[in-house]
Amino acid sequence: MPELPEVETVRRGLIPAMEGRVIAAARVNRPDLRWPFPPRMAQRLTGARITRLGRRSKYLLADLSSGETLIVHLGMSGRMLVSGAVMGRFHHDHPAPAKHDHVVFDMEGGARVTFNDARRFGAMDLIETDRVEGHWLLAGLGPEPLGNAFHQDYLVERLRGRMTPIKAALLDQRVVAGLGNIYVCEALHRAGISPKRKAGRISAARIAELVPVIRTVLQEAIAAGGSSLRDYRQSDGELGYFQHDFRVYGREGQPCRTPGCCGTVTRIVQSGRSSFYCPQCQR
Numbered sequence: 001m002p003e004l005p006e007v008e009t010v011r012r013g014l015i016p017a018m019e020g021r022v023i024a025a026a027r028v029n030r031p032d033l034r035w036p037f038p039p040r041m042a043q044r045l046t047g048a049r050i051t052r053l054g055r056r057s058k059y060l061l062a063d064l065s066s067g068e069t070l071i072v073h074l075g076m077s078g079r080m081l082v083s084g085a086v087m088g089r090f091h092h093d094h095p096a097p098a099k100h101d102h103v104v105f106d107m108e109g110g111a112r113v114t115f116n117d118a119r120r121f122g123a124m125d126l127i128e129t130d131r132v133e134g135h136w137l138l139a140g141l142g143p144e145p146l147g148n149a150f151h152q153d154y155l156v157e158r159l160r161g162r163m164t165p166i167k168a169a170l171l172d173q174r175v176v177a178g179l180g181n182i183y184v185c186e187a188l189h190r191a192g193i194s195p196k197r198k199a200g201r202i203s204a205a206r207i208a209e210l211v212p213v214i215r216t217v218l219q220e221a222i223a224a225g226g227s228s229l230r231d232y233r234q235s236d237g238e239l240g241y242f243q244h245d246f247r248v249y250g251r252e253g254q255p256c257r258t259p260g261c262c263g264t265v266t267r268i269v270q271s272g273r274s275s276f277y278c279p280q281c282q283r
């Protein structure tokens with residue numbers, strides 16, 4: 001499932017094909033993904049110029065010259081493929097239409113962007129650009145973890161007195177937007193905090209330390225995604241999924257990577273989701 005760094009990588013990969021360009025033709029091959037598409041979506045997109053391709057949490061936001069913004073969520077399995085575009089030295093031929101190609105954007109300049117989503121947990125909607133922050137998918141979101149509103153005093157205050165485990169508190173999108181299971185596990189490991197600790201029982205100093213750790217974990221993943229963008233041009237044009245070395249995520253039974261720690265990465269289930277952590281160095 002794509003998390004914030006993957007979505008940011010998709011955004012950066014789409015910019016050369018989409019930002020500043022007119023959607024020459026949009027094709028919508030089915031009435032819905034997770035929810036119905038907005039009425040006349042293809043007509044509303046066709047002919048519009050994408051003035052800015054932004055991101056809020058795990059949502060891509062394409063501001064259009066028509067005054068609307070296209071909101072895109074990749075869901076569980078959504079993929080963006082770029083073809084036909086000359087990206088630097090590389091060129092991908094348009095692939096044959098595939099099953100689960102649900103929305104296709106033919107851009108002015110020859111690039112084609114295909115949204116493929118086998119499980120259809122993705123979503124797209126259109127809303128007037130000046131109302132986008134109030135869209136029901138975005139309205140309740142907390143600050144961006146890489147933005148200025150996410151700072152140490154904010155997080156300390158937000159978690160004060162909360163008796164939920166710190167893992168669940170950081171996954172709460174109202175506390176901080178876009179953090180998912182993988183990067184919360186990684187951040188807690190680097191901060192040396194057990195995912196089981198009650199948020200309100202952790203000292204303010206240790207909560208404050210989490211802020212730069214979360215930023216670092218996300219920035220490193222975004223950097224890894226950037227490296228994958230340089231590679232994708234040689235592969236099939238698919239954006240957003242990349243190999244990344246995790247310190248705990250998916251490493252159950254393997255040695256902890258904290259220098260000097262002889263612990264073993266352990267998996268527990270919290271709120272129905274796997275938490276990976278080292279019981280030795282995460283307290």
Ligand SMILES: [Zn+2]
Nearest residue numbers: 256261278281
């Ligand atoms: Zn350890």
